Amino acid sequence: MDTLWQHEAFIGGAWRGAGDLRRFPVLDPATGETIAEVADCGEAEAEAAIAEAAIAYESWRGTTALERSRVLRRWHDLMMERQEELARLLTSEQGKPLAEARGEVAYAASFLSWFAEEARRAYGQVVPAHRADAEVVVLKEPVGVVAAVTPWNFPLAMITRKVGPALAAGCTIVVKPAEDTPLSALALARLGEAAGVPAGVVSIVTTRDAPSVVGALMRSPTVRKLSFTGSTATGKLLMRQSAETVKRLSLELGGNAPLIVFADADLDVAVRGTLASKFRNTGQTCVCANRILVEDAIYDRYAEALAEAVRRLKVAPGTVEGAAQGPLINRAGFAKVERHVADARAKGGRILAGGQPDAQGGLFFQPTVIADATPEMALADEETFGPVAALFRFQTEDEAIRLANATETGLSAYFFTRDLARAWRVARRLEAGMVGINEGVISTEVAPFGGVKQSGLGREGAAQGLEEYLETKYVLFGGLAA
């Protein structure tokens, strides 16, 4: 197979440019250099992709679950065969350390293998009928044509977490990837083509003009579902746009995760868990700890231990051996980190590590630890989405839970304790869709990923993830009297 570096959009099984041949640049965040020019599609291309998806749906929905399973498994296998190439391509446009990029390729591929298995378990039901002359049957059927809109921070996994269950269920899908990271999406499509995904089943519409392309997807009555991953603000906008055609919705939105360290925690485990949660992908994940709540009795010991570990994190381009922190994705993301650190300083925050743009310049920021954080700081209410660990102090368990829940979002939460009774009490009281106990990284294809409150609707992965792409049909067989 040829190179995975594709520059045209993938629509209806064909690689094609925008109608007016417009292209937009893709930048390497580590250098600011243009690494590719990609088709800058518009409404016309989105509408073409929808039409192709509708045509393909009529045959794809008719395939057996076993046939769909085999295509997904083959796609997984091809991803893993080309893991290194995919990882280097991903790092070149997203910036994450290569070791993390290799991990994302495997994580992304795991959704294809998982849903290759789940495809064969879309069970219906035969229900004991309410009449002697009837049978009650409940069927599971594919939703139809799906629109997927995805973010830049996990440019492969956020797509396969949608494409996997969609295809397993018998749906077809039009993907609009983030403008910062279109190359990974196109590489994924190239491997899907090689794995035998039929023309029109998966289309990738690349664009710098998200409102136009996504607007066309949202206006179309043919598109029966939106699966969106991104900020809560954009999610709310697309919810409103979906109302006109009453689309099914899966929304994976913003977070503001609390991470609580109780005095009885194992300090080394807590520090390791904090590093893993806070600084993965240079702090640019939806499930990063955003507020670190530390019980007063161990506050100073934990703060110094964390700061010492953070000072050892290597800041470098993702391809550099040992790189632990890469660049922020773009100027806007960098500016938000600078704003949060300056605001915290101005409100009494004490810098224990980092606190400045990194000496190598560009979009690199020093991994930072701020002590004496308070709820009045911007980073308490907003998702920093960068390498800043803000340490808050608490006295009691009730105060920790009140502080943890004092946010409109509820995606993930973490806490560290060796008290079993406390573990159950706190896990039950935290307002989050996902909770890690003595663990800082909890994402896996086998568990339902998603949040409560303004972190979204629905779940991805696990068995629940397939339900998001299925409709329930009740059939009553009457006139069956003997």
Ligand SMILES: NC(=O)c1ccc[n+]([C@@H]2O[C@H](COP(=O)([O-])OP(=O)(O)OC[C@H]3O[C@@H](n4cnc5c(N)ncnc54)[C@H](O)[C@@H]3O)[C@@H](O)[C@H]2O)c1
């Ligand atoms: N819950 C999750 O699983 C999850 C995963 C990753 C990221 N996120 C969240 O996503 C955010 C960061 O990602 P982001 O900056 O790419 O989010 P974003 O909302 O800016 O963009 C997400 C996608 O929406 C598109 N988009 C943006 N504005 C749009 C508009 N007006 N109309 C139509 N489409 C539009 C973008 O092009 C992109 O493809 C963070 O808040 C993070 O927490 C959540």
Ligand SMILES: O=C[C@H](O)CS(=O)(=O)O
């Ligand atoms: O940023 C959000 C992603 O869902 C992160 S994870 O890799 O799934 O934890």
